[in-house]
Amino acid sequence: MSDLVSLAVGIAAHRRINTLKSDMRAQKLSVDESELSAVSMRQDIEKLYMLVEALWCIVKETSGLGDEELIELVKQIDMQDGKLDGRNSANAGILRCSNCGRTILKGQSKCIYCGGEVKDESLFRHNGK
Numbered sequence: 001m002s003d004l005v006s007l008a009v010g011i012a013a014h015r016r017i018n019t020l021k022s023d024m025r026a027q028k029l030s031v032d033e034s035e036l037s038a039v040s041m042r043q044d045i046e047k048l049y050m051l052v053e054a055l056w057c058i059v060k061e062t063s064g065l066g067d068e069e070l071i072e073l074v075k076q077i078d079m080q081d082g083k084l085d086g087r088n089s090a091n092a093g094i095l096r097c098s099n100c101g102r103t104i105l106k107g108q109s110k111c112i113y114c115g116g117e118v119k120d121e122s123l124f125r126h127n128g129k
C-alpha cells in the first residue's frame, strides 16, 4: 500500500515538474520576445534621432534659425500640456470630430455623438503614454 502511495506521489511530483518546466519555457519565450521588442524599439528611436538631426541640419542651413530658436520651440511645445517635463500629453488619446467638434477618444472610427467620420489629421499626435 505504501508503495502505491509513493508511486502516486512520484507520478504527481513528475507531472508537477513537467508543468513547471513547460511554464518556465513559456516565460523564457515571453522574456525573449520582450527583449526583441525592446531592441527593435531602441533601433527605431535611434533611426528617428538620425532623421530629426538630418532634418534639423537642413532647416538650419536653409532658414537661418539656430539651436536657441529650436530649444525655445521645443519648450513651447512641451508647455502645451501646462508642464515643462520633457513630454507633451496635450490631446494625447483625444480627437475632435470634424463634423460636430465634440471630443472623441482615439481609436474610434466614427463619432459616438453624430456618427461622423473621425480623421486624425495631426502629423505629430502620439499616444502620450
Ligand SMILES: [Zn+2]
Pocket (backbone or CB within 6 Å): 097, 098, 099, 100, 101, 102, 111, 112, 113, 114, 115, 116
Ligand atoms: Zn460628431
